[in-house]
Amino acid sequence: MKKALYYFNSKIFIYLIIIATALFAIIFTYFHNIRSDGYILGDWLINYQDGGFKRRGLSGSFFFLLQDLSGASLHYLVFGFQVIIIIFFFYYYFKLIRYKEATFLYLSLLLSSLGFVGLFNCVDYVGKKEFIVFFLFAYFVYQLDQNTLSRLKEYLICFGLFLAMFFHEVTLFFIPYFLIALYLKTKKIEYKRYFKYILAVFIPAIIIVLFGKEINEGRSLSILKDRGVILTKGIFFWHIDERQYIKDRICEYLLYVVSFGFSVFHLWFYLKYQKSRKILSIALVMAFLFSLPLFYLAIDWGRWMYIHMIFIIVLFALLLKDSESSLASEKLILDQKFWITFFIIIISLIYRVEMSGRGFTLEGFFYRTLIAPFELLNKMI
Structure with a gap:
């Protein structure tokens, strides 16, 4: 086993995970779109044509314009944009870690049930608008790491965040990670610099709160039908009291405490081997607290945790050691750190966190790849 560990390369596994996750996200995004999924495709088609200005409406009006200019199907226009965003995210994440020394502990983050493996465990994570913010953050952290974040690029990122707010307001609740990344790189607090990023998301948030109308003002479904998209479920049909929904399923939602607790332990163990872990721990706690309104306002607790x-996976790449080799990886030894990390990975692959409800199940990656296919085959036979 010692010989096997000597030749084990965490970086190669990370590359394989990046490729597999990107392909998986693109393939299942296509299936969601072609079947007119009302929660994924439908979310991209919220528009201003139905009643005027509203939250998330910029994307639908943008694709309507593209359709009017090109005559192409909305399904394929949306999918093309999703593919571009997904590829850009994984491309800049790949560039970020390419000349870093990978560690077994860092690999464990990607294999977390809330990390990249989360896409395999819950295909409904794919194709969603948060990939816009993932891409912006990966690009931002890469520029920071390379010391190439010019003033122009910084303003372009802020403008990207400003626009992203009109695609999905979730952008607001994860802006602290941009500030944390800046601090980790500069090692100093720059209030004026932070203010740009805060304004970029808070100005749109205020505009949306003051002037935003309902997502469906009554004509959205007929407008989409005229444009070749027929939805039978999804965001345009959503008329549920989300807080009551959570109360009615409180036992399922309490299971998120289990998956959240395990993730906290995972991050605590990771930070144990990092410099400035006290400051970073406080910053991450503050970032999570800033997102708490999401957990109160919406039922997708698993999605917010994911x-x-x-964001943490991309952020922590900034802390990895630089290397001249694209295959640089720490040599593993059979010590306590290895065995605890190994235990964390195994547990992560066993359990699953669903997007809304059932916050902890034993239907994770192992179940979905080693057991579920045989159960399906047995039913077919």
Whole structure:
């Protein structure tokens, strides 16, 4: 086993995970779109044509304009944009870690049930608008890491965040990660610099709150039908009291405490081997507290936890050691750190966090790849 560990390369596994996750996200995004999924495709088609200005409406009006100019199907226009965003995110994440020394502990973050593996565990995570913010953050952290974040690029990122707010207001609740990344790189607090990023998301938030109308003002479904998209479920049909929904399923939602607790332990163990871990721990706690309104206002608790972990994975890449080799990886030894990390990975692959409800199940990656296919085959036979 010692010989096997000597030749084990965490970086190669990370590359494989990046490729597999990107392909998986693109393939299942296509299936969601072609079947007119009302929660994924439908969310991209919220528009201003139905009643005027509203939250998330910029995307639908943008694709309507593209359709009017090109005559192409909305399904394929939306999918093309999703593919571009997904590829850009994974491309800049790849560039970020390419000349870093990978560690087994860092690999464990990607294999977390809330990390990249979360996409495999819950295909409804794919194709959603948070990939816009994932891309912006990966690009931002890469520029920071390379010391190439010019003033122009910084303003372009702020403008990207400003626009992203009109695609999905979730952008607001994860802006602290941009500030944390800046601090980790500069090692100093720059209030004026932070103010740009805060304004970029708070100005749109105020505009949306003051002037935004309902997502469906009564004509959205007929407008989409005329444009070749027929939805039978999804965001345009959503008329549920989300807080009451959570109360009615409180036992399922309490299971999120289990998955959240395990993730906290995972991050605590990771930070144990990092410099400035006290400051970073406080910053991450503050970032999570800033997102708490999401957990109160919306039922997708698993989704919010998943978004946090993706931001953390990209953020922590900034802390990895630089290397001249694209295959640089720490040599593993059979010590306590290895065995605890190994245990964390195994547990992560066993359990699953669903997007809304059932916050902890034993239907994770192992179940979905080793057991579920045989159960399906047995039913077919």
